[in-house]
Amino acid sequence: SYELTQPPSVSVSPGQTASITCFGDKLGDKYAFWYQQKPGQSPVLVIYQDSKRPSGIPERFSGSNSGNTATLTISGTQAMDEADYYCQAWDSSTYYVFGSGTKVTVL
Amino acid sequence: EVQLVQSGAEVKKPGESLRISCKGSGYRFTNYWISWVRQMPGKGLEWMGRIDPSDSYTNYSPSFQGHVSISVDKSISTAFLHWSSLKASDTAMYYCARRGSGSSYYFDYWGQGTLVTVSS
Numbered sequence: 001s002y003e004l005t006q007p008p009s010v011s012v013s014p015g016q017t018a019s020i021t022c023f024g025d026k027l028g029d030k031y032a033f034w035y036q037q038k039p040g041q042s043p044v045l046v047i048y049q050d051s052k053r054p055s056g057i058p059e060r061f062s063g064s065n066s067g068n069t070a071t072l073t074i075s076g077t078q079a080m081d082e083a084d085y086y087c088q089a090w091d092s093s094t095y096y097v098f099g100s101g102t103k104v105t106v107l
Numbered sequence: 108e109v110q111l112v113q114s115g116a117e118v119k120k121p122g123e124s125l126r127i128s129c130k131g132s133g134y135r136f137t138n139y140w141i142s143w144v145r146q147m148p149g150k151g152l153e154w155m156g157r158i159d160p161s162d163s164y165t166n167y168s169p170s171f172q173g174h175v176s177i178s179v180d181k182s183i184s185t186a187f188l189h190w191s192s193l194k195a196s197d198t199a200m201y202y203c204a205r206r207g208s209g210s211s212y213y214f215d216y217w218g219q220g221t222l223v224t225v226s227s
Contacts (some may be wrong), residue, residue, distance in 0.1 A: 031132065042220055045219070054215070095166055096212060098151060099151075
C-alpha cells in the first residue's frame, strides 16, 4: 500500500518561513494536496494540485512537488498558522492516502 | 454556499449498531463523491471509503472493508456511514468530505464532524 511520511513537528518563529515535507515513493508523479486542521475544527484545504491555492487561502501558503517529496511552505508565518498539517495523495490501489500529519508550532 | 452538515454526537455501547449522516446543500449532490474520514483521539486522518451518489458505487479502504458500510439517499442529498456492531476502538471523530472539482482526487469541503463514543 502507498504511504506518505511527514515529520511529527516543525517549529518556527513569527515572521519566519516554515517548510513541511511529505515523502512518498515517486510522489512527484502524483498530485499532492495539503490540509490545515486547527484544534477542534475540521480540516481545511490550503493547497491543491501541488501548488494551487483555493480561494480565501493567504498567499503566504505555497506548495511544490518533485521527485519523492512534496513541500508546503508558509512564508511570514503568523500565530494563526499554528495547526496540524496533512498531505494527501491519490494512489490507484490505495485510493486516498493521508500523511501522518505535522504539528506546526509558532514560538 | 456549499455545506456538508453532519448528524450529532453519539454515545453507544459495544455491539450496538449506528448510522450517522451527512447532508449536502448548495450544489448538485449527485455530481460529487462523498468520502468518510476517521480521526481517532489525538491521531491523524484516515480515509475510510467513498460513495458516488449518482449510482451508489462504493470503494473502501482495506482497513475498514467489512466493518462499515456507506450508503446514500439521493432524494434527501444525504450520505450515511453505518456500523452493524460497534467496538470500543470505533471511538473517534468522523468527517464526511466532498471530492474536489475536476479530475483530481482531493477534498474541497468537509462536514463539521460527528463524535462517536463507544463505551460499556
